[in-house]
Amino acid sequence: NFILTQPHSVSGSPEKTLTISCTRSSGSIASNYVQWYQHRPGSAPTTVIYEHKERPSGVPYRFSGSIDSSSNSASLTISGLKTEDEADYYCQSYDGSTWVFGGGTKLTVL
Amino acid sequence: QVQVVESGGGVVQTGGSLRLSCAASGFTFSNYGMHWVRQAPGKGLEWVAVTWYHGNKEDYSDSVKGRFTISRDNSKNMLYLQMNSLRVEDTAVYHCARDTVTYSLSGWFDPWGQGTLVTVSS
Numbered sequence: 443n444f445i446l447t448q449p450h451s452v453s454g455s456p457e458k459t460l461t462i463s464c465t466r467s468s469g470s471i472a473s474n475y476v477q478w479y480q481h482r483p484g485s486a487p488t489t490v491i492y493e494h495k496e497r498p499s500g501v502p503y504r505f506s507g508s509i510d511s512s513s514n515s516a517s518l519t520i521s522g523l524k525t526e527d528e529a530d531y532y533c534q535s536y537d538g539s540t541w542v543f544g545g546g547t548k549l550t551v552l
Numbered sequence: 553q554v555q556v557v558e559s560g561g562g563v564v565q566t567g568g569s570l571r572l573s574c575a576a577s578g579f580t581f582s583n584y585g586m587h588w589v590r591q592a593p594g595k596g597l598e599w600v601a602v603t604w605y606h607g608n609k610e611d612y613s614d615s616v617k618g619r620f621t622i623s624r625d626n627s628k629n630m631l632y633l634q635m636n637s638l639r640v641e642d643t644a645v646y647h648c649a650r651d652t653v654t655y656s657l658s659g660w661f662d663p664w665g666q667g668t669l670v671t672v673s674s
Contacts, residue, residue: 474659475659479664481597486647486663487649487661492652492660492662493659498662532596534660535659536660541587541599541661543596543597543598545596546596
């Protein structure tokens with residue numbers, strides 16, 4: 443199995459752009475889709491990006507996803523930061539036998 | 553709307569048992585695989601178990617294999633997690649989550665429930 447590593451925390455000012463990384467320890471990041479979930483304490487996690495870069499209906503265009511094979515990582519980019527974006531964000535992937543989550547990144551909007 | 557709602561959490565002593573339930577609505581339950589995912593206090597999300605849409609096949613994380621049993625009742629649109637031989641490290645909020653494709657398993661989950669808290673005390 444592989445490990446997904448995320449920064450513990452990130453912060454940004456309103457209206458700025460921020461990126462959260464998710465690095466895969468072994469195997470290619472491109473070989474299995476990566477998803478991103480937003481989780482506010484006490485609430486159900488919600489999907490903001492699936493299959494590397496797809497956005498579910500209802501998720502603002504401010505959220506985008508990508509992968510970079512050279513760094514073997516996925517990224518979640520949030521533009522035009524809003525206070526409502528404050529939450530924990532988790533990347534997740536599936537290797538055909540196990541569903542793996544990153545450790546989570548706490549996003550603070552200053 | 554499509555939703556899942558967990559229940560059954562509580563406080564139990566080390567070595568004890570607990571059964572969680574998840575009520576599904578707004579979709580054809582029998583067409584989808586279903587998962588349990590947990591979050592220990594101050595920790596990240598951890599996948600626990602999955603049951604295929606027909607209920608004839610399951611899989612578990614190594615941390616719960618042999619102690620937890622996932623099951624479903626497609627006639628009642630219900631998912632269950634029987635937890636035996638509970639340990640302090642099983643303390644967590646347990647979320648029920650639907651798979652995203654019919655008649656198979658995808659790589660991800662949607663929607664999720666708010667979760668139910670299980671506390672294992674020594």
